[in-house]
Amino acid sequence: MTIKNYINGEFLNPIGDQWLDNYCPSDGSIYGKIPNSFIEDVDLAYESANSAFSEWSQTTLDTRSRILIKISELLETNLDRFAEAESKDNGKPLSLAKSIDIPRAASNFRFFGNAITQFSSESHESVGQNAINFTLRQPIGVVGCISPWNLPLYLFSWKIAPALAAGNCVIAKPSEVTPMTAFLLGEICNDAGLPKGVLNIVHGLGETCGQAIIEHPKIKAISFTGGTATGAKIAQVAAPMFKKLSLELGGKNPNIIFADCDFEKMLDTTIRSSFSNQGQICLCGSRIFVESNIYPRFKEEFVSKVKELKVGHPSDNLTKVGAVVSKSHKEKIMSYLKSAENEGGKILCGGYESVVSGFENGYYIAPTVIEIESNNCRLNQEEIFGPIVTIMPFETEEEVLQMANDVPYGLSASIWTQNMNRALRMSKSIEAGIVWINTWMMRDLRTPFGGVKQSGVGREGGMEALKFFTEQKNICISYD
């Protein structure tokens, strides 16, 4: 299958006619070609977006809303096709792509299609001065959206939908590791009546195609989700150019379990927060801290449940853990396992590459639980982004709070307790953008989403995203 760039409503080969291989993680085969785009392709996308801007920015909110909702409906109609493509490209269980990834991408378009009709700005009466101010919120112009491979269409659409709803034209680049559903989206946008050039999707490597978007002098805002090191590089280029920047980066999230929690609910949710999507979700709770008086019970029951998780081909309905996204990512994850024991870690289960019969060249890793003695080890300080969690006991609220915050990241945290005083007290002190109490990854699209410290700058979601994708202008009127 050959993927093409989507520019001005058409599917184009890259100008330089260079291509990259697209791999299928579940069997290691090369199953397609991806454009290896460079600056000239980004320039073409810019010309197309810029030409479309004056008309798109003036379309009524009702028209924009109807088009976005139509895209959402077409994604739902094509659920199976998109879910199969996502699963094949990424290695995630097909059941997950069908129940989470594609429905959520459809929700993103629907949500922002509706949200734009409710978006408003403020007015301020200057009392005693006979003046009134109002705030105009205008689309920025041509904006860049760059997304990662872990939740491909889900995160791609999370950026594109608010950018379009707010009246911008977009140049978007999905991860070169998982480009397929972004490619398919172009077709759906045409079918939904999105005018030509309003959305342009270019494919290619981060350091060339992505970098060309960041460096483009006329692209005025960048919304990026990906690794912290990449985010820092992007900020170095974009900040001196005074671009608006939203950065959603890595995480190393604590999952804090007190003895008074609802044990069964906690255990089931902790299996999900540890291993969903092979642990490749920025929100996964990869550091599990358990109050010492229930630690032995937790350790025994958790490990026994983890051992039951079926590692298998993504299309097998019984599969709970599919393939990790690429060979190089598998090797990165395995490197942490190789050094685990030197860091005082004891592997309680997993710790090896799994072989799935018939798919021996796929990238499978057994879900792994490592018992550790200190939070100050690579295993607990660095984002591994794979099916690996650490567990360790704690004695007091103060001690666990100190460990929870003692990482460079601050994306999310979970707290399990029936004591709401404690839960709320801790929520205020935890350094994170999102705290879940007695749950995990329960999302309401209206809420602000993002992290602190090295997990990012800015917030996505709800009206925050529409604010990011608009520029404010204060207009002051004097009257007699």
Ligand code: NAD
């Ligand atoms: P990555 O940083 O390697 O790549 C992300 C995107 O950036 C890709 O499209 C890539 O091609 C592009 N890119 C790379 N270098 C670039 C450059 N110099 N200029 C412009 N673009 C460039 O990240 P990844 O490996 O695809 O994704 C995994 C990371 O994403 C993890 O760290 C994870 O925590 C993070 N993530 C964060 C969130 C969040 O909401 N905070 C959500 C999902 C994933």
